[in-house]
Amino acid sequence: MEKHVKHLLQDNADSQLMGILVAVFAILITLVLFAIWRRRKSVGQNILLTGLSDGGKTLIYARLLCSKFVQTHTSVKENIGDIIINNKSVKIVDIPGDERMRYKFFEKYKLSAKGIVYVIDSVTFQKNIRDVAEYLYNLLSDVDGHKNLPVLVLCNKQDQTMAKGCSVIKSLLEKELNLLRLTKTNQLEATDASSANAFLGKSGKDFEFDHLNSKVEFAESSAFVKDPETPAQIEELEVWLQKVA
Numbered sequence: 001m002e003k004h005v006k007h008l009l010q011d012n013a014d015s016q017l018m019g020i021l022v023a024v025f026a027i028l029i030t031l032v033l034f035a036i037w038r039r040r041k042s043v044g045q046n047i048l049l050t051g052l053s054d055g056g057k058t059l060i061y062a063r064l065l066c067s068k069f070v071q072t073h074t075s076v077k078e079n080i081g082d083i084i085i086n087n088k089s090v091k092i093v094d095i096p097g098d099e100r101m102r103y104k105f106f107e108k109y110k111l112s113a114k115g116i117v118y119v120i121d122s123v124t125f126q127k128n129i130r131d132v133a134e135y136l137y138n139l140l141s142d143v144d145g146h147k148n149l150p151v152l153v154l155c156n157k158q159d160q161t162m163a164k165g166c167s168v169i170k171s172l173l174e175k176e177l178n179l180l181r182l183t184k185t186n187q188l189e190a191t192d193a194s195s196a197n198a199f200l201g202k203s204g205k206d207f208e209f210d211h212l213n214s215k216v217e218f219a220e221s222s223a224f225v226k227d228p229e230t231p232a233q234i235e236e237l238e239v240w241l242q243k244v245a
């Protein structure tokens with residue numbers, strides 16, 4: 001009888017242990033599935049068109065969506081539309097360049113972003129270089145190191161004779177970003193805040209786009225063509241979109 005009770009107790013302990021193991025296993029599986037779901041969700045399908053006001057984002061957006069020339073005005077809200085790339089639907093989000101709105105909209109869409117296009121007006125680039133560099137710096141600091149989104153710096157308005165080419169823009173921007181990085185890290189040191197987040201590139205080396213974790217590429221475009229029958233020159237953008245979509 002005593003032997004029988006012992007046996008029953010042993011059986012009970014075994015089934016309790018089994019129950020605990022099954023519960024732990026179920027929790028682990030749930031955590032793994034949740035992590036995969038979070039990751040999928042945070043990769044997103046949006047391509048963000050960013051850059052200072054007047055760069056040509058909304059015209060590029062219209063060209064991508066319907067290949068048409070449209071008369072644009074300074075945007076005060078985002079434009080969102082779907083295009084099909086590699087048989088997949090991709091959302092293009094045109095974010096207003098206005099200083100007071102650009103970060104608000106970027107915050108709204110950055111979690112679901114798959115890539116960033118940074119549009120530059122290649123004609124006024126040199127005049128606005130500080131602003132162009134500052135906005136780009138802030139966007140890169142936001143995504144570099146954790147999300148590592150691919151970035152295309154699109155040097156638009158190449159139809160204009162005064163437009164700077166993308167290789168010139170790239171090297172001038174590297175110099176400007178180098179200066180900006182110095183100012184930003186000095187400011188942070190002065191306020192005693194951690195400078196780890198704001199530092200872009202390799203420490204001890206001049207700033208280069210190739211030092212970033214995010215892949216930053218450069219391309220040229222002309223979204224404006226006088227003849228309405230002639231398509232816009234945005235092929236380099238389209239090739240990049242096919243790569244990242």
Ligand SMILES: Nc1nc2c(ncn2[C@@H]2O[C@H](COP(=O)(O)OP(=O)(O)OP(=O)(O)O)[C@@H](O)[C@H]2O)c(=O)[nH]1
Pocket residue numbers: 051052053054055056057058059060072073074075076095096097098119156157158159160221222223224
């Ligand atoms: N010459 C020339 N003009 C362009 C080109 N792309 C855009 N534009 C013109 O530049 C002006 C500004 O273009 P938008 O597309 O409204 O600029 P945006 O970047 O959306 O500006 P915000 O909405 O203020 O952020 C418009 O008059 C466009 O027709 C281009 O490739 N070449």
Ligand SMILES: [Mg+2]
Pocket residue numbers: 057058059072073074075094096097
């Ligand atoms: Mg616009």
